[in-house]
Amino acid sequence: MAMLEVNDLHVSYGAIKAVQGVSFKLDKGEIVALIGSNGAGKSTILRTISGLERAKSGSILLEGTELTKLKAHKIVEQGIAHVPEGRRVFPGLTVTENLRMGANLIKNKAEISAEMEKIFDIFPRLKEREKQQAGTLSGGEQQMLALGRALMTEGKLLMLDEPSMGLAPIIVEEIFEIIKKINAEGTSILLIEQNAFLALNTASHAYVLETGKITMQGSSQELLNDERVKAAYLGA
């Protein structure tokens, strides 16, 4: 059984049909990328999976559990960790407190501290800044914090919305190294990226989204070599 299975998903904002019949699946331990230009509906799909938007029709199954009828905080309990677009950290809370917010579902204090140590191992930079307010961090550090916070939920599936947005290339590289490392340790990842080259080099499988519909799909290698993808997204 696939880890995540999205079937014929439709989402609308009023009269605007943002997602029109999208289906895809993600197997356990895999990185799957959704690529496409602005307004293709990528973020909407992620937001619908994590319950921030309501689906008009279609189904979203996480290991067989239907998610479309659940509320956002219940979906987190099912094991989905969402890093929303644009590094949404809590600027008024400290780094530690931000991470602590991710551990809402864990009640055991020792477990929380172990989890936090793990995050600080992955992101030593956050450890250095643990008592600083998140609003004072640099863009890259905020992205790391958003990632770390999502990891604190101990989800089975991590959903990343444009992790490279607005970051310097060297930081992007660092972040993607970490994403691969997180995946190697067993977390499945659903990745959204405008930078198609980066996404295809990270993911094993990818779907190309255009105006709310999936127009192409395949292994990353296939898509990297596809003439149409090259022309439209890789600028070759």
Place this chain on the structure above:
Amino acid sequence: MNVKRVIKTIYPAAIVVLIYVFVTVLRSVGIMNGYYNQILMFAGINIMMTASLNLVNGFTGQFCIGHAGFMSLGAYGAAVITTMVFGNVASPPLQILVFLLGLIMGGIVAMLAGVLIGLPSLKLKGDYLAIVTLAFGEIVRALLRLVKPIGGARGMIGIPGYANLGWILFFMALTLFLFRNLIYSPYGRAFISIRDNEVAADAMGINTTRYKMTAFCIAAFVAGVAGGLYAHVITFIQPDNFSFTKSADFLVYLYAGGSGSLTGSVVGATLLTILPEFLRFLSDWRLVVYAVILVIVMLYRSEGICGGWELPFMKIKRSSLYEEPVFGGKKTEGKGEQP
């Protein structure tokens, strides 16, 4: 370490007691008359109102603009108990009991109203709460005018003057103490996360509706108690005492003092309660000068007088909340410098 903590807990209380003793001495010597005393009582009530509004607007990031509505419900709720239900209690100790019962009743009435209007509007995101609370304040006023047994538009007279400066300072200090502890608890963290970023809070598994509701109900309860105190200071209430102007006053206290800062609520409410009285010698020009002072504050300190700043005893060092559990044994000694 422990002694330090005890001192830290006691000295805010000591300040309040000192204020009380100071004022009592001044009154008995005759330097201060009943008029000054009443201004101080209003300042205390306004601090409670502003702090409770701060919990909703400043810390949880919602926008409530009908706070006087809760105050009026609390005032009427308390007054009904002390004047109509137990109006003929004569012995002073029993009167205190009736008074406290009235205040709690006032708080509960206000809180129930908070649940009633919070349930439909807090599920929505954005400015709906502002519109709903604005309407709520006016509806409460209109309804109270229609209820004949509690005086209708004429108001309710003959409320016993149970409240004095001591009681008000006590409730004010209690409110601030509880709010401080609340804000630096996991609840407070959830409130702030909703203010900072509701989407991210949602995505982190926080039941945002529940926490918004909690903040809103606590604020309504405190506003109700403050209303009860108010009724027992002026001993005469009428629906029009709690118009939108009153709500706007609290908003002004909050934002001039600094939203998101309890110290700011205290400073804002105190200064702006005393200032108009202080300016009375200007007669007609009083409100103009008051407004100009407000404009100047907003121009030069748009975050409010105490925005982003708390007195040391009004905050709990954030790091101390995690250190022991989080870093099991490895204590990093007090380097927390967060506001």
